[in-house]
Amino acid sequence: MEVLETVEAIRSLVRAARSQGKRIGLVPTMGALHIGHLSLIEAAIKECDFVVVSIFVNPTQFGAGEDFEKYPRTFDADLEICRKAGVDAVFAPTTKQMYGCENFTWVKVEKLTESLCGQSRPTHFRGVTTVCAKLFNIVASDVAFFGQKDGQQAIVIKRMVADLNMPLEIVVCPTIRQPDGLAVSSRNKYLTEQQKKDATLIYKSLQKCQQMIESGVKNAQQIIAQMRRILQQVPSIKIEYISIVDAETLQTVDQLSGKILAAVAVRIGPARLIDNILLDVPK
């Protein structure tokens, strides 16, 4: 497995793989790899002939006062996970390599980035789409893999790729959960044992949403009220949002119908946690 730091090095390696007719897969990550990332890597290995994992804690997607400084960095363990999984190359650039002295150019997806996490993180998605545009241009993969756990991110990136005619396919893989339902996230490391237990209510609230829809409830506010009751069972959870939105436009819906995204963001102790489920509501 090659570990490369420069744009030139990864480009030249991928070019060689492509000239052998290999299908190139990219798994963009911020490191701190866990079984969620591993599921993306495994999907990439299954579908592609040459798999690149990028590891870059992207400063432009963190807002002022967010956790950029303390975001977990576990580079040696990350490399070990990649090596064992059979990754071909890790691209781990420095911030200087990625952004030079000063970045003037931003890729912005309007509308889809205004709701849900965009409300409390107004510059977050601009950072995500810009760094992904850069990574897609650098690695020139045929396909890139993202997790459903960051559901809004996946929808935003798919839209960017479609709108800008980027020549790659986006594959979104299912959220990986602990046996107790908690979505696996690098930020779970911020939690105490008690907080981890409390955090399982997030997925319980989403399961409640699914049950209510399956039992025929179509009124979004009625469902959200029940989800809120679940999350309010413990004082450690501060709800940021509970939203049920159209899965394509991310606009709120009152009467549920068709493909919807139920999404939750909460703060527990020092962590901001998100989770979501995609549902298809019979019309």
Added chain:
Amino acid sequence: MEVLETVEAIRSLVRAARSQGKRIGLVPTMGALHIGHLSLIEAAIKECDFVVVSIFVNPTQFGAGEDFEKYPRTFDADLEICRKAGVDAVFAPTTKQMYGCENFTWVKVEKLTESLCGQSRPTHFRGVTTVCAKLFNIVASDVAFFGQKDGQQAIVIKRMVADLNMPLEIVVCPTIRQPDGLAVSSRNKYLTEQQKKDATLIYKSLQKCQQMIESGVKNAQQIIAQMRRILQQVPSIKIEYISIVDAETLQTVDQLSGKILAAVAVRIGPARLIDNILLDVPK
């Protein structure tokens, strides 16, 4: 010469050319081709093995009240020029093909787009960079050719390509002028004979700038005052700006030194005309 309307068709044609090891060149245009465009096409043919000219009057780079509707459209003559020049393919998409139902995604280059033409055309460069990002992704050329006549545009696009690591080279070709100095532009068609004569003062003002710098003047305001006197010789010219800026940052400079861009925008009758020269001022 192939004339193609869909993204799929041009992609597949370029893919075939690339698989033969050909170097791909792109000349993005809005049609209404003239000898300025022809010089770009000739540069592309000289440097590349397979040349694509795109013809697309891009609505997103026109502001409200600008000349999108009446912008000259001379498609058959454009094709004839391309054919005679030896172009391999013309990509002429519809607006629907380029933007679908609704475009959410914008590529924005900050700072460089705020001065000069950006002041009176606040959404113009966002439209230019977005459509160029799309064209670069669609055609996947190794190199794209732009004219120095749109000097700020060339600098903005180069910056976008560098910031987003787009895998192509940008070549900027010299401004083509009539024997009387007037920069060739599709918008010259809007002018009467008298207005065309008046418009030659634009380049005269830029030549004055060059002469003053060559004679040792370094004070920008002193030069701009003389340029203004020239442009004010005829009442038909309404000056929008006369600027002398750093050629990389596009920030105004008081004492000239190093690479600078002297740029003028005026209105004459129904036309808005721009012109510029690049100069290297001894330190």
